[in-house]
Amino acid sequence: MNWGNLTVTMGIGYQLPVCGQMAIGKSEDAVFHHIYSQSMHPLEMVAGQYKQALKTWLCPACKSPRPGTKQIDVVVERMSAGGKAALNLVMGTDVAVARRDLLLSLGTERVSRDLYVGTVALRDGSLIDGLVTFRGRRSMLVRGSKNVSYQCCVECGKALYFSTIGNRYLVGQPPLGAEIFESQMWGLIFSNEVAKGLDLAKWDRITHEVLPVLPVPIDGLGHLDPLAGDNSED
Numbered sequence: 001m002n003w004g005n006l007t008v009t010m011g012i013g014y015q016l017p018v019c020g021q022m023a024i025g026k027s028e029d030a031v032f033h034h035i036y037s038q039s040m041h042p043l044e045m046v047a048g049q050y051k052q053a054l055k056t057w058l059c060p061a062c063k064s065p066r067p068g069t070k071q072i073d074v075v076v077e078r079m080s081a082g083g084k085a086a087l088n089l090v091m092g093t094d095v096a097v098a099r100r101d102l103l104l105s106l107g108t109e110r111v112s113r114d115l116y117v118g119t120v121a122l123r124d125g126s127l128i129d130g131l132v133t134f135r136g137r138r139s140m141l142v143r144g145s146k147n148v149s150y151q152c153c154v155e156c157g158k159a160l161y162f163s164t165i166g167n168r169y170l171v172g173q174p175p176l177g178a179e180i181f182e183s184q185m186w187g188l189i190f191s192n193e194v195a196k197g198l199d200l201a202k203w204d205r206i207t208h209e210v211l212p213v214l215p216v217p218i219d220g221l222g223h224l225d226p227l228a229g230d231n232s233e234d
């Protein structure tokens with residue numbers, strides 16, 4: 001990668017056109033890692049809990065946890081084919097699920113400080129060993145360049161950002177006080193420091209991408225409120 005050029009090449013076929021100068025410091029620090037699920041088999045919450053969730057923490061309009069929601073414990077119908085995925089989600093809820101050992105590989109102290117971790121259980125109450133839900137105390141928006149849409153949920157105010165094609169990147173410096181962030185793609189974002197020594201290719205059904213940090217967005221949407229994705233109270 002050469003930040004002095006007008007094109008940043010990151011892997012095969014990944015070319016990010018850069019407009020104007022890049023006000024970015026050392027290249028090693030100017031990228032973040034993003035991992036998200038490839039699973040086509042989300043977990044399914046039991047109907048009774050889903051109904052109750054819609055009256056409490058789950059927004060009925062956008063079907064996402066309301067901003068400020070912390071630990072979420074879910075009860076699922078069964079272990080689906082997605083049970084082996086290192087990252088997954090609970091269908092119709094935007095609740096992210098991870099293998100516990102993947103989270104812990106990011107550092108126990110970081111995880112307990114930066115993520116709200118919940119349980120995944122079966123209807124009979126038995127916990128599914130090794131699977132947990134997670135919510136970031138801080139979130140970051142993975143921005144795009146083409147086919148982008150953004151709105152705030154009219155019910156809960158959550159930032160709803162979609163980008164289906166084009167290059168992806170982050171904008172500006174990450175929120176202070178955390179090293180691991182939740183992405184709107186039910187994924188995790190973390191720095192080079194956290195990624196050091198990790199073999200992210202070994203995990204089942206996840207995509208790992210390296211995201212540059214741009215000083216300004218290239219999706220035409222300008223500055224977006226990062227607090228719309230903030231789940232903490234501090």
Ligand SMILES: [Zn+2]
Binds near residue numbers: 157
């Ligand atoms: Zn909502």
